[in-house]
Amino acid sequence: MTQVKMESWNCLLLVLFALCVPGGLATCRKGWVTFEDTCYLFSHGKSSWGEAYSTCLALHSNLAVITSAEQQNFLISELTDKHRTDAWNVLYWIDGTDLEVENVWKWAISGEKLSYINWADGEPNNAQGGNCMNLYGNGGFKMADDDCELHLYYICQATNVEGSGVVIG
8 A cells, every 4th residue: 555545544543443432532440430521430438528529539530520411411320220229318429519608509629609500309408407419319319418427429520631531540
């Protein structure tokens, strides 16, 4: 083959490979799940909100920040699949909090007010002095508030900010 044909062939293979990689742009570490350009880790153990926050940071990630219905629907689907028999009794910490100002919900990692909110029915209800956000199984894994000291499961997320498709850590 000529040099030009070979370069065209290599380019075609590269384009086909890029189009065929499942799950979007992110390549996640073992045990993490991909959605678009983000990797998620669903904890196996329970922690307080603060401990979960620190654990995610230690894993070069943060508690999940939900910014769209599509993202929340993905998480709902994953959690529903994981908890087919016990969803009513399961809660997962995510990054939202109103610790600074009551009823002003922000993402802890960025300090930004929530632009997308999908509360479970009757939430937020400030139950048990609830200042930390979770996905509430009995509410269809929609958002709820609870006491930050409760020990719940949690979701870490790592985003590919470099654009290389690889999450390192």
